[in-house]
Amino acid sequence: MSRFFVLTLSGLTQGAIYAAMALALVMIWRATKVINFAQGAMAMFTTYLALFAIDHGAPYWVAFAVAITSGLLLGAIIERVLVRPVESAPPLNVVILTLGLLLFLEALAPMAFGGQIRSFPPAFSIVGLHLGNSQVAFSPFDAFTLGAVLAVMVLLMLLFQKTNLGLRMRASAFNPEVSGLLGIRVGRMLTLGWALASLVGALAGVLIAPSLLLYPTFMDDVLVFGFTGAVIGGLDSAVGAVVGGLLMGFALSYVGGYFGSDLETVGALVILIAVLMVRPRGLFSLQRLRQV
Amino acid sequence: MLEVNDLTVAYGPVVALHGVSLTVADGSMTAVLGANGAGKTTLVRTISGLTRPRGGSVRLDGRDITRLAPDEIARLGVAHVPQGQGVLAELTVDENLRLGGLWRRDPKGQRSALAEAYDLFPPLANRRHVAAFSLSGGERQMLSVGRALVARARVLLLDEPSLGLARLVLVQIMARIRALVTERGLTVLLIEQNAKSALSVADEGIVLHLGKVVARGRAQHLLSEERLRHAYLGF
Numbered sequence: 283m284s285r286f287f288v289l290t291l292s293g294l295t296q297g298a299i300y301a302a303m304a305l306a307l308v309m310i311w312r313a314t315k316v317i318n319f320a321q322g323a324m325a326m327f328t329t330y331l332a333l334f335a336i337d338h339g340a341p342y343w344v345a346f347a348v349a350i351t352s353g354l355l356l357g358a359i360i361e362r363v364l365v366r367p368v369e370s371a372p373p374l375n376v377v378i379l380t381l382g383l384l385l386f387l388e389a390l391a392p393m394a395f396g397g398q399i400r401s402f403p404p405a406f407s408i409v410g411l412h413l414g415n416s417q418v419a420f421s422p423f424d425a426f427t428l429g430a431v432l433a434v435m436v437l438l439m440l441l442f443q444k445t446n447l448g449l450r451m452r453a454s455a456f457n458p459e460v461s462g463l464l465g466i467r468v469g470r471m472l473t474l475g476w477a478l479a480s481l482v483g484a485l486a487g488v489l490i491a492p493s494l495l496l497y498p499t500f501m502d503d504v505l506v507f508g509f510t511g512a513v514i515g516g517l518d519s520a521v522g523a524v525v526g527g528l529l530m531g532f533a534l535s536y537v538g539g540y541f542g543s544d545l546e547t548v549g550a551l552v553i554l555i556a557v558l559m560v561r562p563r564g565l566f567s568l569q570r571l572r573q574v
Numbered sequence: 575m576l577e578v579n580d581l582t583v584a585y586g587p588v589v590a591l592h593g594v595s596l597t598v599a600d601g602s603m604t605a606v607l608g609a610n611g612a613g614k615t616t617l618v619r620t621i622s623g624l625t626r627p628r629g630g631s632v633r634l635d636g637r638d639i640t641r642l643a644p645d646e647i648a649r650l651g652v653a654h655v656p657q658g659q660g661v662l663a664e665l666t667v668d669e670n671l672r673l674g675g676l677w678r679r680d681p682k683g684q685r686s687a688l689a690e691a692y693d694l695f696p697p698l699a700n701r702r703h704v705a706a707f708s709l710s711g712g713e714r715q716m717l718s719v720g721r722a723l724v725a726r727a728r729v730l731l732l733d734e735p736s737l738g739l740a741r742l743v744l745v746q747i748m749a750r751i752r753a754l755v756t757e758r759g760l761t762v763l764l765i766e767q768n769a770k771s772a773l774s775v776a777d778e779g780i781v782l783h784l785g786k787v788v789a790r791g792r793a794q795h796l797l798s799e800e801r802l803r804h805a806y807l808g809f
Contacts, residue, residue: 446676449665453673456664463622463656464725465648465677 288419289539290532295424297531298431302486303508304515304523304530305435306479312518313455313475314365316376320383322505324360324480325487327387328353329496330395332488333402342405349488350481357480361473391498402491427489434485435524438478442520451475503547507534510550514557515566522566529553575600576621576729576761581630583616590616592785593630598729598778601759603752605776605793607769612782614765615657618731621763622654623647634729649677653727657734657765660718663707667698667717670706674721683726691720694750711738719747723754729761736768748775773797 303321310318318324332349336342364383368375406422442448453461454471461468486508487501494500511530515522530550537549557565576598583591591613598604606614619625621632623644631640639647648654653674662670671691675684692699695716701709706717715738722730730751736744752775754760766772773779779796781789789802796802 446672449669449673450676453662453665453669457662459624459644460656460660460662461673462644463624463648463654463660464673464721465645466673467645 285539289535291418291420291424293532293535294528295420295427295531296535297528298428299486299490299504299527300507300511300530301524301527302431302434302482302489303504304512304527305438305520306483306486307509307512308515308517308520308523309438309475309479309482311512312520313451313472313479314361314369314376315373316365316380317509318479319377319380319505320360320387321479321483321508322487322501323384323387324353324356325483325504326496326498326501327391328356328480328484329402329487329491329501330391333400333491333496334395336403342403346405346488349484353481353484353487354477356484358473358477360480361476365476366469388498397498400496402488402496404492408492423492430485430489434482438482439520441478447474506547507550510554513554514564516564517567519564519566522564525565575633575635576763577631577633578617578621579631579633581617581620581632582628583613583620583625584628590785591620591627594782594785594787595630596780596787596790598761598763600728600761601755602777603755603762603764603775604778604780605764605766605769605772606780606782607766607772607796608782609767611784613785614782615733616785617782618654618733618763618765621647622652622731624654648725651726651728652731653722653725653729654731655718655722655733655735658737659714661706661709661714661721664705666703666705667709668702670717671698671721671724674724675726678726684724687724687726691724694723694746695720712740712743715739716743716747719751723750727760729763731763731765733765734767735764736766736771744771751775769803770797 306321307318310316310321328349331352332345335345335348340348360383364379365376368379404423406426408421408423410417410419410421442452450461450466451471451474453464454466454468455475458468486504490504491500507530508527511526512523513526514529515524515526530553533553534546534549538546578594578596581591581594582589594613594617596604606617608614616625620627623639623642623646627640631638633639634650634652639650662673671688672684675687678684697713698716698720701713706714709717715735719732719735735747739747751760751762755762764772764776773793773796776793779791779793780787781796781802789796
């Protein structure tokens, strides 16, 4: 089997994770114009909670539900308790707040769960599938990862595009003042936006943990790659985030496979610079249209 | 009935409204007139909860709504059509209109209200699924007003609806609103710089000057007051 094919398959799975992380960042950016630097750390924390459940005898799917649910709650609590009070402050204050939260969570995790590197079980086998006589580098768990990310994305898209709740959420993100005048409970919508974004991040964490192993900073790279994907996609476009995340997955897989894994991070940087030179607002930004 | 009592609003040391009082009876239209900076926009923003007053009160049917949040006031049936940028530019025309009526949780009524709005503004019907940012200024204004109609508001606060509208379209809109006032008992507070056209549709008029009420009375009466027209209304 050609090396290119193998790298493409592994890029696809990785890309789905980065796409989820990018989508989480874009959702929060659109709702509250904040880059949530703590997104990765929040996902790390919820993955630890899932492992905590497993350590106490819970089956995988209960742990999976723990990760997702705690992601939802953590996002809502952080928006309500931490972000809301600094909402009207200068943007830099919120940036510093999310950076502080990142440091706090990464310091809290080893205290709460221990600092050693832990393995995290996958939902399904991570042994490559057999196609005829040959084995391909695509496991049942990879298929689950792709399917889970895809399902969440489709559900979110349906929520935002097809329901009145989604319409309210989009309106609140675009223009809180006018939305308030239309009787929309804007604060509630923003909380829900953070909660859903945090859920998507938590999903990424629980899906990537089996291959990365679990330790307090294990999501840092995922955050950086997801953020790069989000910026490539234009930062305010959900479709852009998904495409950007997938592009990052493929690109890093090729860079790692052909030039050595040491160069992956450099590769991410090169791609980011190249895209921003050609399209400074990213691939899918609405900004240009809005200036008309 | 909308009652504003001794309302005082200040932006830091700058006093924008100075003890303003007014009453708009159910099923009537009051025009608030005055030059730029007279405090007209501040008045509607305070009524709809966007600006907090330093003193005084706003009452809706006897209930004190002075300290309520804008969304709570909107859900009581007060629709504020802000000046200029009132549409959600990133959303489509249809989504903008639908948002107007969501608070009522009455899908059936909403559908007929939507159809009515499209009936009233045919240019919007043709551009139903187009993002609002691609609309012309006049079309945006139609969209803001149309959305307030979909909201089936009891009280309508219109901030300079004439801005950017062709005269003919404005006449049409005002005729429609006038009809709603008479037929359905809609209560309207109309902010206008163009005093002549505002007074020709309103029942009552109030003239603001530097944050104070300097004249009030029947619209017809204000129209005929030569001295007032020269001093404050500019026609």
